[in-house]
Amino acid sequence: MSSRLRVVAVLLTALVAQATLLTEIRIQGATVELMMIIAILAGFHGGPERGALVAFFAGLLQDSLVSVPLGLHALVFPPLAVAVSSLEQRMVRSAPVADAVALLLAAAAGICTVAAVGLLFGLSPYDPGTFLTRIITAAVMTTSIAAPVNRAVRWAVLGGLPPDIKLRAVGS
Amino acid sequence: MAAKRPADRPRPTLLILLVAALTLLTLQFRGLQPLDAFQQGVRDIIEPVRSLSDRLTDPVQTAWNGVFGFEALRMENERLEVELARMRGNALTSEADTELLNRLLSEVDIAYSDFDAVVVRILGQPPGNFSAHMIEVDKGTDDGLEEGMAVVSGAGLVGRLEQVDRSRSLVQLATHPDFRVGVRLVTSQDEGLARGTGTEGILRIESGVRLDAQVDNDEVLVTSGGRSVFPSDIPVGRVVDPDPDADYRRSIIVGLAADLENLSFLKVVLPARKSEGGP
Numbered sequence: 001m002s003s004r005l006r007v008v009a010v011l012l013t014a015l016v017a018q019a020t021l022l023t024e025i026r027i028q029g030a031t032v033e034l035m036m037i038i039a040i041l042a043g044f045h046g047g048p049e050r051g052a053l054v055a056f057f058a059g060l061l062q063d064s065l066v067s068v069p070l071g072l073h074a075l076v077f078p079p080l081a082v083a084v085s086s087l088e089q090r091m092v093r094s095a096p097v098a099d100a101v102a103l104l105l106a107a108a109a110g111i112c113t114v115a116a117v118g119l120l121f122g123l124s125p126y127d128p129g130t131f132l133t134r135i136i137t138a139a140v141m142t143t144s145i146a147a148p149v150n151r152a153v154r155w156a157v158l159g160g161l162p163p164d165i166k167l168r169a170v171g172s
Numbered sequence: 173m174a175a176k177r178p179a180d181r182p183r184p185t186l187l188i189l190l191v192a193a194l195t196l197l198t199l200q201f202r203g204l205q206p207l208d209a210f211q212q213g214v215r216d217i218i219e220p221v222r223s224l225s226d227r228l229t230d231p232v233q234t235a236w237n238g239v240f241g242f243e244a245l246r247m248e249n250e251r252l253e254v255e256l257a258r259m260r261g262n263a264l265t266s267e268a269d270t271e272l273l274n275r276l277l278s279e280v281d282i283a284y285s286d287f288d289a290v291v292v293r294i295l296g297q298p299p300g301n302f303s304a305h306m307i308e309v310d311k312g313t314d315d316g317l318e319e320g321m322a323v324v325s326g327a328g329l330v331g332r333l334e335q336v337d338r339s340r341s342l343v344q345l346a347t348h349p350d351f352r353v354g355v356r357l358v359t360s361q362d363e364g365l366a367r368g369t370g371t372e373g374i375l376r377i378e379s380g381v382r383l384d385a386q387v388d389n390d391e392v393l394v395t396s397g398g399r400s401v402f403p404s405d406i407p408v409g410r411v412v413d414p415d416p417d418a419d420y421r422r423s424i425i426v427g428l429a430a431d432l433e434n435l436s437f438l439k440v441v442l443p444a445r446k447s448e449g450g451p
Contacts, residue, residue: 019218020225023299024233030301048182056189060196064214066300067335067342070207071196078189082182111301118302121197127304127370138301 006156007054014038014149015061029130030137035062036077036110037142037149040103043081044088046157051081054157069121076117080110103146108139215337223339226295287403289324289439290315294432298342305348305368309438312337320401322441328407328429329353329395330438343438346408346428347372354396355408355426360385363396366408366426373431375409377424387414393426403441 018034025031035058042058043051059074084106091098112135127134200207237245292309311317313336323330323343331351334344344351351368355377364380381387391411397404413425 015214016218016221019222019299021229023297024225024229026297029297029304031297031299033301049185052182052186052189056193059193061214062300064211065218066302067298067306068300068302069197069200070211071193071200075190075193075197078186078193082186085182114302121201123302129371130304134301 003157003159006159007057010038010152010156011035011054011058011061013152014058015065018062019065025141027141028133028137030134030141032145033107033111033138033142034145034149035059035073036080036107036114037103037146038153039077039081040084040106040110041146041150041153042157043084045154046085048082048085050157051085052078055081068118068123072117072121072123073114076110076113080106080113100143100146104139104143107142108135111135111138212337215340219337219339288442290317290442292317292323292341292438292440294436294438295340305345305351305370306334307331307343307345307432309341309343309440310339311440312339312341314338316442317341317440321443322395322402322406324406324439324441325430325432325435327431328409329402330430330432332401333440341440345432346375346430353402353408354380354398354400355393356396356404357381357385357387357411358392358394360387360391362387364424366393373428374412375426375428377426378421381422381424383418383420383422387411387416387424389414403443406441 014034018032022032022034039051039055039058042054045051046054055077056074059072059077060070062073062077063070084102087102115131115135196207290311292311295308295310297303298306298308309323317333317336319333319336321333323332329346331343331345331348333341335342346353346368347370348368349370353366353375354363355366356363362381362385364377366375366377369376389411391414393408393411395402395404395406395408407429409426409429411424412427415423415425
C-alpha cells in the first residue's frame with residue numbers, strides 16, 4: 001500500500017471515529033480533537049512539508065464534520081504541523097514525558113488558535129466562562145489517546161521508509 | 173522521528189496551503205454553493221455509520237446513566253411529581269381562561285395561532301469542540317425541515333435550525349451569542365430584540381423597549397412575529413431583571429422558559445400554510 005493510500009485510510013478512519021465514538025465521550029462538554037492530533041503527529045513524523053499536507057486535508061475533513069466554514073481548521077492545522085516539525089528537529093533527544101508535555105501544549109495551542117481564528121471570522125465557538133476549562137480538558141483528552149494514534153500516523157507517513165539515523169560528530 | 177529531507181520545501185508548500193484555506197474561507201463566506209454541498213456530502217456519507225454508532229452506544233449510555241445517575245434521577249422524579257400536582261391545579265384554571273380567550277378572539281375575529289410541527293429526537297452535542305449552545309436532532313430535509321425554522325419544547329422557544337442535512341439537523345439554542353429573536357412583553361405590549369448571552373438559560377433585551385416602559389419582574393415574553401422568522405406568540409421566558417434604573421440603554425435580563433435538562437424530544441415549527449388563493 002502506498003503512503004498516500006495509508007494517509008487517506010488513516011484520515012477517513014479518524015473522521016468516522018471523531019463523528020461517532022469520540023463525540024459520545026465528553027468531559028465538561030469537551031471532546032477529543034482527533035484530527036488535530038493527527039496533524040500534529042504528521043508534522044512530528046513526516047517532516048514539515050508532508051506534515052503540512054496531511055494536516056491540511058485533516059483540517060478540511062474536520063471542517064466538513066463540524067459546523068464551521070470550510071477552511072477554518074485547514075488554515076490552522078498546517079502551520080501547527082510545521083511548527084511541531086521545526087521544534088522536533090531542534091530537540092536534542094526525545095523522552096516520553098517531554099513528548100507528552102509538548103503534545104499537550106501543541107494541542108492546547110491548536111485549540112486556542114482555532115478559537116481565535118473562529119472569532120476573527122465572526123464565530124462564537126466557546127463560552128467565555130468555560131473557555132479555559134474546556135481547552136485544558138480537550139487538550140488533556142486529546143493527549144491521552146496519542147499513543148495509538150501515534151502508531152497509526154507513523155505507519156501512514158513513514159511506512160516503508162527506513163528509520164532515520166541521526167549522526168552527530170563526537171565532541172561537537 | 174523525521175529528518176529533514178533535501179526535497180522538503182516547507183515554506184512554499186505552507187504558503188500555498190494557507191492561501192488555499194483562506195480562499196476556501198472567503199468563498200464560503202460569499203455563499204458559494206458547491207462548498208456547502210461538499211460539506212453536506214461528507215456528512216451525508218458518514219451519516220449511516222453515525223446512526224449505527226448511535227444505536228450501538230445508546231444501551232451503553234443508558235446503562236451508564238442508570239448506574240451513575242440513579243440518585244439524580246430519583247430526585248428529579250420527586251420534583252416532577254410535585255410539579256405535576258401543581259400543573260393539574262393550573263390546568264383547571266387554564267381551561268376556564270382558554271374558554272374566555274376563545275370567546276374574546278371570536279368576537280374580534282382573530283384566528284388563534286395553530287402550528288404544524290415535526291417532532292424530533294435530541295441526539296446530543298454535535299462533533300467537535302465548536303459546539304457550545306448547539307444540539308443535534310434526528311431529522312432533516314427528508315422530513316421537510318429547513319434552515320431557520322423555530323424549535324420549541326412544551327415550555328416554549330428552544331432555538332432555531334442552523335444547519336439541515338438530509339437526516340440530521342443542528343439546532344442553535346436561544347442562549348447562543350449569535351441568536352436573535354423579536355419578543356413582545358405580554359403585559360406592556362412593548363416589543364424588543366432579545367439575544368443569547370452565552371450563559372445557560374439567560375437572554376438579554378438591549379434594544380426596542382422604551383426606557384420609560386413599565387416592565388415588571390416575572391413578566392412573560394412571547395415571540396413578536398411580524399417580519400421575524402419565528403411565528404408569533406411562542407412563549408420565550410420571563411423577565412428576571414427589568415433594569416428600571418437604566419439612564420441611556422436598557423438591558424433587560426430574561427430567564428428562558430424552556431429547560432433542555434432531561435428533555436429527549438423537541439418540535440420544529442413548520443411555516444404556516446399559505447391561504448388558498450393567496451400570493
